[in-house]
Amino acid sequence: xxxxxVEIDARTCIGTGMCVGxxxxxxxxxxxxxxxxxxxxxxxxxxxxAAFACPAEAIRVRDEATGxxxxxxx
Amino acid sequence: xxxxxxxxxxxxxxxxxxxxxxxxGELRDQGELERVQLPFGKPTWLATRHEDVKIVLGDPxxxxxKALGEDEPRILSFTHRPDSILTMDPPGHTRLRKAVARAFTxxxxxxxxxxxxxxxxxxxxxxxxxxxxxxxxxxxxLAVPMMVICELLGGPYEDRHKFxxxxxxxxxxxxxxxxKEDIAQADKELRDYLAELVDTKRANPGDDLLxxxxxxxxxxxPLTPEEIVGLAWSVLLAGFEITTNMLVNSVYLLxxxxxxxxxxxxxxxxxxxxxxxxxxFVPLTVGSFFPRMALExxxxxxxxxxxGETVLPSTLAANRDEAVxxxxxxxxxxxxxxxxxxxxxxxxxxxxAPLARMELxxxxxxxxxxxxxxxxxxxxxxxxxxxxxxxxxxxxxVTW
Numbered sequence: 359x360x361x362x363x364v365e366i367d368a369r370t371c372i373g374t375g376m377c378v379g380x381x382x383x384x385x386x387x388x389x390x391x392x393x394x395x396x397x398x399x400x401x402x403x404x405x406x407x408a409a410f411a412c413p414a415e416a417i418r419v420r421d422e423a424t425g426x427x428x429x430x431x432x
Numbered sequence: 433x434x435x436x437x438x439x440x441x442x443x444x445x446x447x448x449x450x451x452x453x454x455x456x457g458e459l460r461d462q463g464e465l466e467r468v469q470l471p472f473g474k475p476t477w478l479a480t481r482h483e484d485v486k487i488v489l490g491d492p493x494x495x496x497x498k499a500l501g502e503d504e505p506r507i508l509s510f511t512h513r514p515d516s517i518l519t520m521d522p523p524g525h526t527r528l529r530k531a532v533a534r535a536f537t538x539x540x541x542x543x544x545x546x547x548x549x550x551x552x553x554x555x556x557x558x559x560x561x562x563x564x565x566x567x568x569x570x571x572x573x574l575a576v577p578m579m580v581i582c583e584l585l586g587g588p589y590e591d592r593h594k595f596x597x598x599x600x601x602x603x604x605x606x607x608x609x610x611x612k613e614d615i616a617q618a619d620k621e622l623r624d625y626l627a628e629l630v631d632t633k634r635a636n637p638g639d640d641l642l643x644x645x646x647x648x649x650x651x652x653x654p655l656t657p658e659e660i661v662g663l664a665w666s667v668l669l670a671g672f673e674i675t676t677n678m679l680v681n682s683v684y685l686l687x688x689x690x691x692x693x694x695x696x697x698x699x700x701x702x703x704x705x706x707x708x709x710x711x712x713f714v715p716l717t718v719g720s721f722f723p724r725m726a727l728e729x730x731x732x733x734x735x736x737x738x739x740g741e742t743v744l745p746s747t748l749a750a751n752r753d754e755a756v757x758x759x760x761x762x763x764x765x766x767x768x769x770x771x772x773x774x775x776x777x778x779x780x781x782x783x784x785a786p787l788a789r790m791e792l793x794x795x796x797x798x799x800x801x802x803x804x805x806x807x808x809x810x811x812x813x814x815x816x817x818x819x820x821x822x823x824x825x826x827x828x829x830v831t832w
Contacts (some may be wrong), residue, residue, distance in 0.1 A: 359788045360479040373771070373776075374728065374777065374778070374781035374785075375486075375490040375777050375778040375779070375781065376529075376778065376779055376781050378778070379490060379522065379779030379780075380525075380526045380529070380779050381522075381526075382492060387490075390771060396684065404445065404523070404526075407526045407527070407530045408526060410530050410533055411530050411532075411533040412537075413533070413536065413537060413538070413781065413783070413785060413786060414537075414538060415537045415538060415539055417473075417803065430537075430539075431534070431555050
C-alpha cells in the first residue's frame, strides 16, 4: 500500500467549509459537516495543505505504508 | 443587457445602537435578492437568507478575488489588495492560510488560555484598585485583545497607541473625519512599521508568529517579505479592534439583559454557549462587506445572478434567519445548535475564531465572576461609535 488515508472526526468538525473550499477534489459537504470524498487517496500536497488549514484540527491524514500520521502534526 | 431594479442605498441607515434594520427581515421573507448601492464601487446584489449567504461564501462558483478593484462594492474607501489572505482564491489563498493556520488551531489557542486569564485578572485588579467606576472600553476591552495579539504575533505592547491609531483610521467610513489620504497614509505607516519589525525578527527570532513566518524563508516554499508583512497586517487588525468591539457589545448586552446575565451567573457551564449566542446576535459592523463575483450564472432564491455580477453576503442578516434560528431576535443562551456565520464560512472562515472565542470566554466569564455587582452608570447616555465600520458603544462607564 502506498496511499494515504483521510478521515474527518465528525465530533470535532465544526463545518467551517475550509477544506471543501480549499480542496473540493478531496472534501465535500454533508449536511452541516465536511466529509472526505474518498477514504484512500494517492499522495498529494494539495490535500495536506487543506488538511493543515482546518481550524478545528478535525482532519487526519495517515501514510498507509508507514502508518505515520501526517496531519495533524504531533 | 439585463435591466435591474434601481439600487437602494446601503447600509440602509446610520446605525441605531444594536438594532438590526427591519429591511433585512423583509428581504429574507420576500426571498429575492435586493439591488443595493454601497458608498463606493458599483451596485451589487444583497443576499440575506442563511442558505444563500452560505452558498455565496462557500461555493467555488463565487470568487472573492475577482470582485476586487475600484468597482468592488464597499463601505470603506480603500480598495483591497489582491495579494492578501482576506482576498485571494485558492490555490494562492491556501498557501498563505497554511503558513499561519497552525498558530490558530483550537489546541494551540488553549495553550495561551492561562496567560489570557492572567492578563484579564491583572487588568481587573488595576481597575478595582483605581476606584469604583471605570470605562470598560479603555481600561479593559481595548487592552485584552491588544495584549494577547501582541504576544502571539510578537509585536511590542508599548506601541499599542500606534496600532490603535492606525486601526481606527483604517476602519473609517465616508462619514468620518479621516480623508482617503489619511487612510492611505495610515496603511503605509503600518506596513512600514511591520516591515521593520520583521527585520528585527530575522535578526533575533523568538517563538512568536512573526518569527515562525520569517523561518519559512529557509524552506522550499518561502514567504516573501511582502507576504509576511501582509499576513501580520491582517492578523493584527483582525485580532485587535474587532475583538474589542465584540467584547464591548457583549458586556453591553449582558448589562442590559438582566435575565440572560443571571442565567450565566447561576450556570457558569453556560459560558461557551452564551459566547456563541452573543457572536450570533451582535451586529458587529454597520453593514456587510466582502462581496463575491459569480463565475457563472447562479440562481439564488429566485434571483438570477449573472456571471460577472457581484453578491454581498449579509452574515448579520443570515444570523437572524428564522429558518435556522427559531425566535432569532431573542438572545437565547440555551440554543442547541448555533450555526451563525459571524466568522464567515468556507475558505475565508475567520482564522482567529478559536482565539476570539477563547478571549471572549475568559474576559466575560471573569468579569461576571469577579464583579457580581457590575452595572452601567448611565445607560441612556452611552456614546456610540460613528464614522467607523464597527458599531457599538465607544465607552462603557461602569460601576460595581
